[in-house]
Each structure stands twice: as structure tokens, then as C-alpha cells.
Amino acid sequence: MWNHRAMERAIGDGSGLAELRRAVAAIEGRPTVWSDPGTGERGTRAAMRTTTERHDAVPGGVAAAAPALAPLVDFGLPGLDRRLGPLGGLAPGSLHEIVCDESRGAGALVGFLAALLARLAERRPGRILWIATGSARRETGGLHPPGLAAFGLDPNRLVEAVVGTPEDALWAAEEALTCRGTAAVVIEIPGNPRVLDLTATRRLALRAAAAGSLGLLARVAGAGGTTAAVTRWRVGGRASRPFADFPEGLGRPAFRLTLEKNRDGRLGDFEIEWDPHDRRFALLPAHSGAAAPSPADRPAAADGARILPFDRPGTGRRIG
Amino acid sequence: MPELVLVERDPAGERTTLERIADWCDRWTPLVGLDDFAGEAGLLLDVGGVPHLFGGEAALCTEIVRRLATRGFAAAAAIAGTPAAARAVARHALREGGVRVIEAGDERSAVAGLPVGAIDPDGSRVAALARLGLKRIGDLLERPRPGLARRFGGDLTARLDEAVGLLDRPIVPRRPVADLVAERRPVDPLPDVDDCLVVLRSLAESLAEGLERRGQGLRRAEFALWRVDGSVVRREIGTGRPSRDAALLTRLIEEKLHAETAGIDPGYGFDLVRLSVLAAAPLDPTQTDLSGDDRGAADFDRLIDRLGARLGGARLAVARPGRSRLPETAAVARPAGEPDRDAWPVELPIEDEPPARPLRLLPRPEPIDTLAALPDGLPLRFRWRRALYEVERVEGPERIAPEWWRLPIVPAVRAEEMPDAVEAVDLAAATRDYFRVEERDGRRFWIFRAGLFGRETMRPRWYLHGIFG
Numbered sequence: 154m155w156n157h158r159a160m161e162r163a164i165g166d167g168s169g170l171a172e173l174r175r176a177v178a179a180i181e182g183r184p185t186v187w188s189d190p191g192t193g194e195r196g197t198r199a200a201m202r203t204t205t206e207r208h209d210a211v212p213g214g215v216a217a218a219a220p221a222l223a224p225l226v227d228f229g230l231p232g233l234d235r236r237l238g239p240l241g242g243l244a245p246g247s248l249h250e251i252v253c254d255e256s257r258g259a260g261a262l263v264g265f266l267a268a269l270l271a272r273l274a275e276r277r278p279g280r281i282l283w284i285a286t287g288s289a290r291r292e293t294g295g296l297h298p299p300g301l302a303a304f305g306l307d308p309n310r311l312v313e314a315v316v317g318t319p320e321d322a323l324w325a326a327e328e329a330l331t332c333r334g335t336a337a338v339v340i341e342i343p344g345n346p347r348v349l350d351l352t353a354t355r356r357l358a359l360r361a362a363a364a365g366s367l368g369l370l371a372r373v374a375g376a377g378g379t380t381a382a383v384t385r386w387r388v389g390g391r392a393s394r395p396f397a398d399f400p401e402g403l404g405r406p407a408f409r410l411t412l413e414k415n416r417d418g419r420l421g422d423f424e425i426e427w428d429p430h431d432r433r434f435a436l437l438p439a440h441s442g443a444a445a446p447s448p449a450d451r452p453a454a455a456d457g458a459r460i461l462p463f464d465r466p467g468t469g470r471r472i473g
Numbered sequence: 474m475p476e477l478v479l480v481e482r483d484p485a486g487e488r489t490t491l492e493r494i495a496d497w498c499d500r501w502t503p504l505v506g507l508d509d510f511a512g513e514a515g516l517l518l519d520v521g522g523v524p525h526l527f528g529g530e531a532a533l534c535t536e537i538v539r540r541l542a543t544r545g546f547a548a549a550a551a552i553a554g555t556p557a558a559a560r561a562v563a564r565h566a567l568r569e570g571g572v573r574v575i576e577a578g579d580e581r582s583a584v585a586g587l588p589v590g591a592i593d594p595d596g597s598r599v600a601a602l603a604r605l606g607l608k609r610i611g612d613l614l615e616r617p618r619p620g621l622a623r624r625f626g627g628d629l630t631a632r633l634d635e636a637v638g639l640l641d642r643p644i645v646p647r648r649p650v651a652d653l654v655a656e657r658r659p660v661d662p663l664p665d666v667d668d669c670l671v672v673l674r675s676l677a678e679s680l681a682e683g684l685e686r687r688g689q690g691l692r693r694a695e696f697a698l699w700r701v702d703g704s705v706v707r708r709e710i711g712t713g714r715p716s717r718d719a720a721l722l723t724r725l726i727e728e729k730l731h732a733e734t735a736g737i738d739p740g741y742g743f744d745l746v747r748l749s750v751l752a753a754a755p756l757d758p759t760q761t762d763l764s765g766d767d768r769g770a771a772d773f774d775r776l777i778d779r780l781g782a783r784l785g786g787a788r789l790a791v792a793r794p795g796r797s798r799l800p801e802t803a804a805v806a807r808p809a810g811e812p813d814r815d816a817w818p819v820e821l822p823i824e825d826e827p828p829a830r831p832l833r834l835l836p837r838p839e840p841i842d843t844l845a846a847l848p849d850g851l852p853l854r855f856r857w858r859r860a861l862y863e864v865e866r867v868e869g870p871e872r873i874a875p876e877w878w879r880l881p882i883v884p885a886v887r888a889e890e891m892p893d894a895v896e897a898v899d900l901a902a903a904t905r906d907y908f909r910v911e912e913r914d915g916r917r918f919w920i921f922r923a924g925l926f927g928r929e930t931m932r933p934r935w936y937l938h939g940i941f942g
Contacts, residue, residue, distance in 0.1 A: 291836060429822035
């Protein structure tokens with residue numbers, strides 16, 4: 154249904170065969186058209202325009218119908234989403250890496266993942282497969298369904314596969330990424346096993362790209378060598394902001410995020426808060442412990458006042 | 474006699490061997506029963522409708538005995554109208570390697586000359602009959618039935634009837650009988666497991682046709698490979714939803730075979746390959762045309778089947794609510810393939826509240842050294858896995874009492890007799906006060922104090938149980 158309207162719009166907006174080709178490619182779910190640097194400025198703009206219109210026309214719930222025109226999951230934070238390429242979020246058919254420094258930081262890592270998955274589950278049907286090695290479970294514990302529910306992620310959507318070795322995890326992940334019935338595949342492999350190299354992650358990325366699925370590689374205490382992931386996020390805990398009615402207590406879950414690799418856009422540091430009830434992220438003002446951003450680094454006002462991007466030296470470079 | 478070596482009889486070993494032979498005998502008929510008549514090893518095979526496949530009853534008997542002999546087992550085989558008659562003849566009328574086929578109606582004459590013990594395992598009754606001069610089955614057959622039944626019990630006459638073919642007692646097969654079976658006996662043994670896979674693929678196709686005619690889809694199947702030397706490789710596969718997709722079945726079989734870490738030793742090859750449907754369920758013929766969400770769900774079920782075949786189904790789990798209030802049993806893992814029921818209640822998280830439960834729960838609570846303002850006060854700092862954490866924010870306690878109705882009754886103790894540490898009690902029996910804490914670097918943990926100060930213990934212990942997001 155909607156595909157036709159998108160096509161009409163795309164044809165009406167632009168003109169000529171190239172636009173039509175792009176629209177057809179988009180409907181067929183070939184995301185390569187948009188991530189290909191050679192596509193050109195015009196196609197990218199067209200994609201962004203239809204994406205915004207989609208939000209106006211049909212709020213939520215249709216991302217799965219047209220995988221190439223909308224991200225599978227976004228942060229709902231324009232300043233952050235915009236760094237993730239023209240789609241404004243994690244694109245379908247891509248592999249992303251989420252790492253934390255130490256095993257005691259696994260809470261923040263899982264929190265960030267659970268929040269992303271909660272947003273994803275809202276707009277995409279299907280089950281989420283969470284593959285973990287047994288060693289990950291012994292070290293940092295198993296997923297606790299009541300905790301996931303309290304975080305806004307429906308435990309019924311989740312299937313856990315606990316495997317013996319990183320090799321098994323990678324094999325299962327390849328199979329799962331090929332399946333169109335999965336909403337997302339989480340691959341949790343702690344540390345830096347040798348098998349988790351460029352070749353293995355490239356295989357995952359290719360499978361994801363072919364099926365338009367989303368792979369999230371979760372690495373507790375992972376050093377983050379070269380992988381084929383589109384982005385790498387380093388997650389850490391951040392002091393929460395207490396609620397006004399109970400100043401001594403804990404606030405909403407909060408994270409420090411470093412986008413330290415991004416093939417399609419700029420890098421950056423962010424501090425964000427997760428609201429499990431509304432399934433929404435919010436940017437936090439600078440944490441007292443962190444370096445204060447200089448006003449000059451602030452982006453245009455369109456991003457809203459709460460944005461805290463302190464662009465790192467690597468900003469703007471394309472790192473693949 | 475210096476050459477004589479005494480070896481103790483090994484009943485368990487004998488039993489295992491007999492079961493292996495029974496497994497192997499599945500090649501003749503799926504209806505194989507273990508026969509423990511009077512403690513002697515035997516097998517009962519229901520060969521109704523089978524012999525013509527092997528050139529007749531006599532040829533079948535000869536073939537079984539010959540094949541067992543080449544594997545080093547001395548056997549005798551008889552075919553008769555009832556299991557009791559066949560057993561009596563095979564055990565008592567035949568020598569090692571002997572074979573006999575008793576035609577229907579000839580049972581009476583075949584067993585008449587055999588000792589009563591051939592049909593009656595009750596030794597004392599056999600002895601009592603012998604004292605009356607009733608040593609052969611024929612002696613009993615001549616006597617009036619009512620008298621025998623009155624004196625020696627109704628089951629004796631029943632056994633007589635079974636032996637002469639007047640009463641049938643069906644063989645109890647030791648394995649479930651398959652709904653549908655497809656098998657192939659190659660002329661030359663297949664040298665390799667991969668060759669068997671090719672055969673299994675064509676078997677899967679013929680089973681799929683059979684299932685389609687019945688309007689059914691497969692839920693559970695078993696494939697079996699008979700090695701030339703007599704051992705049998707059997708594996709089971711299952712599907713999350715009914716299916717008659719031969720390609721899918723082949724794929725599941727393949728995963729199962731490849732999951733064997735050591736690989737399957739083909740020995741001298743396989744001379745029989747069989748695929749059986751153990752359980753089937755109705756499958757609508759139009760169901761192959763799925764669309765949208767249904768197709769996605771079916772795809773996912775197939776994925777689960779495939780992963781399960783290789784990893785083992787229990788490793789693929791969905792969480793279901795547990796029946797206990799203790800955090801460690803609040804959720805139970807169920808195999809992902811089984812139908813959804815008791816699903817997790819879908820509730821929106823409470824607004825403007827930090828999550829009450831952690832995202833991760835440690836396999837077991839880990840003891841931590843904790844400094845608290847008072848024995849029953851809030852935690853100030855703690856040490857977990859050798860790292861020190863300063864508590865910045867804390868919420869609690871949330872008291873989770875042990876489930877007293879599951880505990881043994883313990884009399885109350887006075888303070889001076891109270892155990893120092895709670896280990897002396899039992900972690901499961903101690904009252905727990907849980908705290909949500911946030912430490913200086915923004916990590917959030919779920920810790921608890923075990924044991925009520927002054928009531929359960931004088932020195933409560935602290936544990937870290939979960940990690941918040």
C-alpha cells in the first residue's frame with residue numbers, strides 16, 4: 154500500500170528514470186543504493202525527504218514495509234540520528250558494534266542494547282534473537298526478564314541462544330541474520346577471541362545486508378579491533394539524574410556514549426538518558442565529571458538546546 | 474582345572490547388549506519387544522506383513538539367525554501365530570542356529586512335547602505340576618481346563634491358550650511405532666554419512682508426499698542408519714510447526730549430523746537407511762502460501778529448528794514467569810520451540826521510576842564486603858570482585874522474605890545463640906533486604922543484606938545479585 158505512495162511521491166518530486174530506479178530499488182529493499190557513496194547528492198536528499206514525509210503520513214509501525222527508506226531503529230535525537238547517515242538511524246541490513254571496557258560495565262552495555270531493542274520492537278514485528286556464549290553468562294549473569302520488562306522491552310519478544318564457543322555464536326548469528334523473521338540479532342561475545350576478526354564480521358555484515366536484517370555485536374571488555382561493523386559505540390555508566398520527588402534515589406538509566414567509529418558520518422560523545430515508560434532517549438546536560446563542551450562546538454539550533462556533542466578530532470572523517 | 478576362569482554374570486551388560494541387538498532388529502520390523510521370560514535373553518518381533526520382503530518366513534528366520542551368528546551371537550528363531558508359541562519353540566525345541574516356522578493351526582502339536590516351563594515362568598508352579606506328573610505341555614492340554622484353573626490359577630490356562638494360538642497377547646514394542654516410514658536398503662553398503670544424506674533426502678521427499686496425502690505436517694521424526702557391523706545410529710529431529718518441506722527436513726538432518734563433534738564413524742558402511750515420522754500434526758494444504766507476519770514467524774520457527782538441531786533445543790530458550798517471588802526463580806527458561814503459553818504479562822514500566830529489577834542477574838549472589846552506617850543501615854561502600862565502589866545513591870530496602878511455606882520449621886532462637894554470619898543459616902532461608910545502588914562512576918547494582926539483624930543473625934552478610942542498565 155504505502156510503497157505505491159512512496160513511489161508516486163518519489164516520481165513526482167524528482168523527474169526522470171534515475172528517480173524511478175531509486176524508488177524501485179528502495180521498494181525492493183536494496184539498501185545499497187543509499188549507502189553507496191557514488192549515488193550522489195540528489196538521491197540522498199530524495200531519500201531524506203520521503204523519510205520525513207513518512208513520519209508525517211503514517212506515524213510508526215511501517216518501517217518493516219519499506220526497509221530501504223527508513224531506519225530500523227533511531228534514537229529519536231536528531232543530533233545523534235543525523236550522524237548515522239541519510240536514513241537517520243541504524244539502517245536495515247547493517248551490523249553495529251557495541252562495546253564496553255570492563256565486565257563490570259556490562260550493565261550499561263546491556264542497558265543501551267535493551268533500550269535500542271525496545272525502540273526497535275515498537276516498530277518492527279518479529280522476534281529478537283539474543284545469542285550469547287556461556288562464558289558471557291557466567292561472568293556477567295543472564296538476562297533477567299523482569300528487568301527487561303521494567304526497561305521497556307517485552308521479554309516475550311526475546312529468544313535466547315546460549316552457545317558454547319564464539320565459533321558457534323558466529324555460526325548461529327549468520328543463520329539468524331539470513332532469516333527474515335528476526336527483528337534483530339544480538340551477538341554477545343565477551344573479550345577478544347581470535348575468531349572474531351574482520352573476515353568473520355564481514356560475513357555477518359554481508360548476511361545482514363543481503364536480508365535487510367540488523368545485527369548488534371555486543372562485546373563486553375572487547376578491545377574493538379578491526380571489524381566490518383558500520384558503527385562502534387562505546388558505552389559506559391553515567392550518574393543518573395534523580396527525580397524531583399526523591400532526590401536521594403536513582404533516576405532514569407543514563408549512559409555515556411562514544412560513537413568511535415562511523416562509516417557513514419561523524420563521530421561524537423553523548424550523554425543520554427532512557428525513559429522506559431515512553432521508550433525515549435533524551436540528551437543530558439554535561440555531567441560534572443566530564444569535560445564541558447565549548448559553546449563554539451554547539452551545532453545549529455535546529456538540534457535543540459539539550460544536545461551535547463563534543464566532536465572528537467576524528468569528526469567528519471570517514472572511517473571504514 | 475587350571476584353565477577354568479570364573480567370570481561373574483553381568484546382568485546390566487547383558488541387558489545393554491540385548492537392547493543393541495533389538496535396535497539392530499528394527500531393520501526387519503519396527504515392532505520389536507524385549508522378552509524377559511524367565512530371566513533369559515530373548516526378543517519378540519512382530520513380523521506380520523513383513524516376510525514377503527525377505528523371501529518368505531523361513532528365509533527371514535534363516536537370515537536373522539545367520540546375521541546374528543556372523544556377529545558372534547548364538548541364536549535360534551521360530552515364527553508362530555502367537556508370541557508364546559514362537560518363544561516356547563525357539564527356546565526349547567531348537568538348537569543353536571536352529572530355525573522353524575510353525576504354520577497357522579499347528580501350534581498345538583508344535584508345543585505339546587515341550588516342558589511346561591517353556592510357557593510358564595513360575596518355577597514353583599512348574600515344580601508342583603511336575604510332582605503330579607504333568608511335565609509336558611501336552612499333559613496339561615489333555616486335562617479339563619476348569620480344574621486346572623481352579624487348582625493352579627486362571628493365568629495358567631491363559632498361558633496354555635496363548636501357546637496353542639487360542640489367545641493372542643500382542644508384542645509390546647520397545648520403541649514408539651512410527652506413523653510413516655520410508656527406508657532404503659542399498660545393494661552395496663553406503664560407505665559414508667554423506668551418501669546416507671543423499672538417500673535421506675529422497676526419503677524425505679517420499680515422506681512429504683505421504684504426509685500431503687494425509688493433510689499432515691511433521692513435528693518429530695527419527696532417522697536411523699544401520700551399520701554393516703550391526704550398530705545403529707539413531708537421531709531425532711523436531712520442527713517448531715508442522716512441516717512437510719523435504720528441503721527443510723534434509724537441512725535439519727544435515728545440521729544434526731554435523732553437530733556430532735566426533736563425527737559418525739561409518740565403519741564398513743551402512744546397509745539400511747530409514748526415516749520415520751514419530752509425530753505429525755494437521756497441516757492445511759494452503760498453508761504453504763504465507764504472507765507478511767505469518768511468513769516471518771514461520772521463517773523464525775524454521776531458524777529455531779535449524780539452530781536447535783545443531784546446538785540442542787534446550788539452549789534456545791524463551792523466558793516464562795516463574796511461580797516464586799525469589800528473584801532467582803522469578804523466570805524460568807522454556808525451550809523456544811514449544812508453543813507459547815504463560816507468556817510474560819505485557820505491562821508498561823511505571824512512569825518516573827527507575828527500573829525495580831536489574832537487567833542481568835548473576836548465576837548466584839556473590840558475597841561482597843560492605844560498609845554500612847549501622848548493622849541494619851544503608852550501604853556506604855562495598856567491594857565486589859576486588860574493586861571498591863562508593864555508593865552515591867541508594868534506594869531501598871525492598872524486603873524479599875524467604876518463602877516460609879517451603880522451609881522446614883525452625884524454632885526461634887535467643888539473640889546470644891544467634892549465628893554470627895548468615896551462612897550458618899541458609900541463603901534461601903534468610904530474609905533479604907534489597908537495595909538499588911548507584912556508585913560514583915554511574916554503575917548501578919542490585920545488592921542485598923541477608924538475614925534480619927537481631928532476629929535472624931547478629932552479623933548480616935551482603936551480596937551482589939544483579940546489574941542494572
